Amino acid sequence: MADPFLIGDEMTGGYGAADILHGCTVAVEKGEIAVIVGPNGAGKSTAMKAVFGMLALRGGGVRLNGEDITALTPQARVAKGMAFVPQTNNIFASMTVEENLEMGAFLRRDDIAATIEEVYHLFPILREKRRQAAGELSGGQRQQVAVGRALMTRPSVLMLDEPTAGVSPIVMDELFDRIIEVARTGISILMVEQNARQALEIADKGYVLVQGRNAYTDTGKALLADPEVRRTFLGG
Template identity: 60%
Template sequence: MALLEAQGMVGGYGGMDILNGVDITVDTQEIVVIIGANGAGKSTAMKALFGLVALRGGNVRFDGADVTGLAPNHLVARGMGYVPQERNVFRNLTVRENLEMGAFLKPAATARVMAQVFDLFPVLAEKAKQPAGELSGGQRQMVAVGRALMAEPRLLMLDEPTAGLSPLVMEQIFERIVAVNRAGIGILLVEQNARQALAIAHRGYVLATGRNRFAGTAAALLGNPDIGQSFLGG
């Protein structure tokens, strides 16, 4: 049984549909990436899965239960975590305070899970007392991922986690995503750095105009000349 299964998602903003029948499945402990051109509906699909965009059609199931239309806080309680692309840290709070904000559902586990986050991102332990707004872009992204992990999700959804980062920092973020996955957490990510994302993924989806254009194993997508020409830079 799939951990996350969305079928026929239709929805968007202000009465205009951005999604026109998108299907997405993530199995337990799998890394799945969504790629596509700008405006293809990638981030909208992610937001719809997390209850931030209302669906006019289709449904979303998580761990076998229909969660279509549930509010994000209820989805977090069920085991879904979400890291948006922008405004994903509290800049005036310290690193430690940001992480503590993510443990609101499981306060008794704060110390234990924070130790795990610090093991995953040692630089955050070094800067625990520093305001998040003073960190580099890559370090702020680590704070955002760490805060989502504080709720001990079974599925972590990341929207453009490497946007605006240097190639070296991007590689570090992808390495940490693989480490999170190896700890038993399913990963769904939207990425513009498509080739690099597919290199760490098990499967992928290519969206175009709010529809599934291609789907398959990461290796198959990387080896598809049509995808290479249109979405992977040749």
């Protein structure tokens, strides 16, 4: 069987001597949304960092479009088409919105104007605020800047670590709608999300991690319908 478009396969690793991930596998197909959920301390963000190359693996590997990229640095993975939006410190606060977007295209040598237009089409509020310092924006708007900046690399994979952390339910729904739009353009989305129920509603694939291991893996709909998953992880 062919690999999924992106797979972190049987990943084992952590920080220092202690392993946080124990044979954990997460994957996403082209143009699909895969969501990693689970309790605090389950290794969700660690799994994302491992896939992006921010964590040395002691076992397992990462493959993108059939190529083994386990040994590549995060910068080299960006050049291969991966983009990562961390949960915090993900914008240049003193720069304008538009300058943030331009910074996202630092690897490109072509005209970026059309991509900036695409980001403004996706997030119309950013066009309105393009001359404003990004640090002055609301939390939800800052997240839009962070996602927009990542999209400036024209990635094939967009990785989001807790994209709706600290935003209101209305802003969360709007961000999820935009994430669905991004996936429809053919970009694969792998994200960690604390709002598990809402995230699984938009997910093609869901991974429930517990203590760095895969506890449940299925479609988002199947996980939402699983009574054990609902009782243990989704509050009934």
